[in-house]
Amino acid sequence: MAIRTGPRNTDISNPDREGGRCADESGEKMKALAWMGKKDVRLKQASPKIVDDHDAIVRVTGTTVCGSDVHAMHGVILQVEKGDILGHEFCGVVEAVGPAVKNVVPRERVVNSFVVSCGECRYCKQKLTTACEKTNASTLHEQLYASRMGGVFGYSHFMGGYAGGQAESVRVPLADNNLMKLPHSVPDEKGLYLSDVLPTSYHSVSYTGVKKDDCVAIWGLGPIGLMACFWAFLKGTKRVIAIDNNWRTEYARSKLERLETINYTTLGGGETVPQKIHEMVPGGVDVSVDATGGEYAKGFMHKLELEIGAEQDTSEMINECIMSTRKFGTVGIIGNYAGFTNHFNVGSLMERGIKLIRCGLAPVHKYWQELLEMVEHGTVDPTIMLTHRFRLDDIAKAYQLQEKRESGLVKCFVETRFSSRRTEGTPELTRL
Numbered sequence: 220m221a222i223r224t225g226p227r228n229t230d231i232s233n234p235d236r237e238g239g240r241c242a243d244e245s246g247e248k249m250k251a252l253a254w255m256g257k258k259d260v261r262l263k264q265a266s267p268k269i270v271d272d273h274d275a276i277v278r279v280t281g282t283t284v285c286g287s288d289v290h291a292m293h294g295v296i297l298q299v300e301k302g303d304i305l306g307h308e309f310c311g312v313v314e315a316v317g318p319a320v321k322n323v324v325p326r327e328r329v330v331n332s333f334v335v336s337c338g339e340c341r342y343c344k345q346k347l348t349t350a351c352e353k354t355n356a357s358t359l360h361e362q363l364y365a366s367r368m369g370g371v372f373g374y375s376h377f378m379g380g381y382a383g384g385q386a387e388s389v390r391v392p393l394a395d396n397n398l399m400k401l402p403h404s405v406p407d408e409k410g411l412y413l414s415d416v417l418p419t420s421y422h423s424v425s426y427t428g429v430k431k432d433d434c435v436a437i438w439g440l441g442p443i444g445l446m447a448c449f450w451a452f453l454k455g456t457k458r459v460i461a462i463d464n465n466w467r468t469e470y471a472r473s474k475l476e477r478l479e480t481i482n483y484t485t486l487g488g489g490e491t492v493p494q495k496i497h498e499m500v501p502g503g504v505d506v507s508v509d510a511t512g513g514e515y516a517k518g519f520m521h522k523l524e525l526e527i528g529a530e531q532d533t534s535e536m537i538n539e540c541i542m543s544t545r546k547f548g549t550v551g552i553i554g555n556y557a558g559f560t561n562h563f564n565v566g567s568l569m570e571r572g573i574k575l576i577r578c579g580l581a582p583v584h585k586y587w588q589e590l591l592e593m594v595e596h597g598t599v600d601p602t603i604m605l606t607h608r609f610r611l612d613d614i615a616k617a618y619q620l621q622e623k624r625e626s627g628l629v630k631c632f633v634e635t636r637f638s639s640r641r642t643e644g645t646p647e648l649t650r651l
């Protein structure tokens with residue numbers, strides 16, 4: 220049977236929409252986190268059901284909060300509607316499958332890819348799945364970006380309108396493409412991060428061509444930046460310098476021994492980050508990676524311009540990356556940017572021959588299998604970023620901590636009533 224794809228069954232990010240057409244009628248109550256307005260996320264009841272023959276229903280045993288979810292909570296992401304269920308990273312156990320699903324069966328442990336791939340368009344065939352041409356029906360996306368990217372779980376109608384996995388139960392469209400089985404040797408507390416953080420951070424150093432003996436600088440020490448530093452070291456780099464503005468610099472150094480960090484709030488005498496980097500690496504680094512995000516303006520001008528809508532993203536971190544990179548070096552952007560920016564230093568970029576690589580939304584499928592093997596063999600331990608374990612009941616509060624970067628939170632594991640017992644060596648449950 221041909222895989223039926225296309226936007227026909229997108230935009231059901233809330234099973235209650237359209238009079239509950241996509242909601243399970245059995246009466247079983249399932250919790251899910253919904254966006255209810257700017258800075259307002261709340262748990263509600265929502266039970267998804269199989270809508271397409273290629274769907275699976277997964278009982279979630281682990282989910283988390285991503286830096287990208289904070290952008291969604293802030294309303295920076297377009298076309299989020301009241302009641303939409305959030306969350307693009309989850310793992311769980313297959314509960315039911317549609318008649319056309321071949322690769323997974325009920326009771327199997329699985330992890331999702333944050334992107335919804337059709338598996339058959341020209342981009343999916345090359346495993347550039349975030350560029351999928353068939354899983355996102357947003358016409359606004361096409362108008363603003365010239366062409367649509369693929370759908371993303373729990374991330375607005377701009378990204379296809381799929382219900383997310385910060386829930387007890389989630390519908391996975393095109394399940395054969397968008398679920399990967401987890402072997403027994405990989406516990407949820409590690410396997411979960413194959414849905415986004417591991418492929419995204421890996422992509423940021425692979426796609427920018429980081430290689431042995433390079434000097435690399437990475438902006439932002441959230442989970443993406445921290446793991447990007449790890450991958451850069453694994454590639455045999457000479458030095459990795461990471462930049463942030465808080466305690467995460469010390470946390471990262473405690474996990475990666477050779478990492479050097481700059482907490483820019485402690486720079487004296489008006490020294491800028493690029494000046495500091497040139498002092499540390501004369502001439503500049505070979506590769507810079509921006510793992511922050513366009514909403515985090517630093518200076519007054521950009522704060523104002525963002526506030527009044529004169530730009531959608533600050534250019535400050537990208538400018539710092541450009542200025543910190545050696546002539547004919549490379550800058551990569553993996554942090555999320557949404558639209559237009561002002562005061563972009565196109566001069567330094569052009570004159571000095573800097574290669575600007577927009578990493579795009581990370582094509583998870585390109586790296587999935589390879590990364591699973593690395594997790595299995597212990598080449599990478601994703602728990603270096605795992606600092607907290609919360610209950611789904613507390614997930615709205617976890618968003619607040621994530622937003623404020625408080626309580627030593629780097630990355631959390633959120634358990635549900637279907638989760639297994641905590642794996643030894645991973646953080647104990649914190650009640651919020």
Ligand SMILES: NC(=O)c1ccc[n+]([C@@H]2O[C@H](COP(=O)([O-])OP(=O)(O)OC[C@H]3O[C@@H](n4cnc5c(N)ncnc54)[C@H](O)[C@@H]3O)[C@@H](O)[C@H]2O)c1
Nearest residue numbers: 286287439440441442443462463511512515554555580581
């Ligand atoms: N491209 C993709 O496919 C993809 C996938 C996942 C996440 N993302 C994006 O990657 C970014 C990082 O994600 P995360 O989960 O690690 O987020 P996070 O919010 O936990 O981390 C961002 C870090 O950047 C730091 N920061 C802010 N302004 C800074 C500045 N001026 N200089 C240096 N550091 C600064 C913050 O203090 C924070 O520690 C986010 O924008 C997220 O949306 C992209």
Ligand SMILES: [Zn+2]
Nearest residue numbers: 285287308415
């Ligand atoms: Zn994420």
Ligand SMILES: [Zn+2]
Nearest residue numbers: 337340343351
């Ligand atoms: Zn596709």
